[in-house]
Amino acid sequence: MGYRKITIIGESNLCRSFMAAAILRGILKKKNISDIEVISRGLVVLFSEPVSQRAVNVLRKYDYEVEESRSSPLTEEDLLSSDLALTMTDEQAEKVRKEYGTETTCMSVGTFIDMEGNVPGIHSENAEDFEASLHGLESLMEAVAERIIGELIP
Numbered sequence: 001m002g003y004r005k006i007t008i009i010g011e012s013n014l015c016r017s018f019m020a021a022a023i024l025r026g027i028l029k030k031k032n033i034s035d036i037e038v039i040s041r042g043l044v045v046l047f048s049e050p051v052s053q054r055a056v057n058v059l060r061k062y063d064y065e066v067e068e069s070r071s072s073p074l075t076e077e078d079l080l081s082s083d084l085a086l087t088m089t090d091e092q093a094e095k096v097r098k099e100y101g102t103e104t105t106c107m108s109v110g111t112f113i114d115m116e117g118n119v120p121g122i123h124s125e126n127a128e129d130f131e132a133s134l135h136g137l138e139s140l141m142e143a144v145a146e147r148i149i150g151e152l153i154p
Helices: 016-030 053-061 076-080 090-100 127-152
Strands: 005-010 037-042 084-087 105-108
Touching: 005 016, 005 090, 016 037, 016 053, 016 127, 053 127, 076 090, 084 090, 090 105
Parallel strands: 005 037, 005 084, 084 105
Antiparallel strands: none
């Protein structure tokens, strides 16, 4: 399967999904894959607000490009224009499938990379926790990138 657009979906799009998308973009760029767009969206975004400044800081510290730094709600258009939607949790994937009923492939990151469990959340404003989360997300997004690349090679 070819991927042109991947949507990473979290609850509020203020931290975890935002970081995961930035990391995946960075990994794909390092692997010279420039024709896949990666965006992040949230399931519960009543209005756009700035993402976590700690998330932005730790991404920049590790040389990830930070594009839009405001939360964005998931829309039906996002899903229809995406080839793959990855959520942070199994419950979020189920919610997307139920509420949007789209034909876009939607699953949790864990399901996509054959990992048990969900992507861990960040439960404090401690800089060290954000750094640990970044490293965990790097590992997960590396696995996502490897699967995507594996599917691109005939």
